[in-house]
Amino acid sequence: QVQLVESGGGLVQAGGSLKLSCVASRSIDSAYSMGWYRQEPGKQRELVARAISGEETHYADSVKGRFTVSRDNAKNTFYLQMNNLKPEDTAVYYCQGDWYGLLGDYWGQGTQVTVSS
Secondary structure (H helix, E strand, C coil): CCCEEEECCEEEECCCCEEEEEEECCCHHHEEEEEEEEECCCCCCEEEEEEECCCCCEECCCCCCCEEEEEEHHHCEEEEEECCCCHHHCEEEEEEEEECCCCCCEECCCEEEEEEC
16 A cells, blocks of 8 residues: 655645645655646546656646656655646646556545636
């Protein structure tokens, strides 16, 4: 079992920035992939960014140039830096991870991001 705990969400004005953190209970250095997803009420969860081992990070078109993922393997922490936030970025943001040798994806509990216009 792996636990993922997100933090860093909040209320910000349009044009502002937030940095989300995801702390994993297992080494993220051994993860096959780590990602960020988001979900608005009544809508399906959608990919924001996903970093797959040995590949370039994939970003959703809607966040390219504004959002950036990074990681601190020593702290088992995966980040999402969000700049130039827009009201349409408002959603619950979830951290995702899957590890070699473990079955399935693991998810955090989510953190709310609200962008006011």
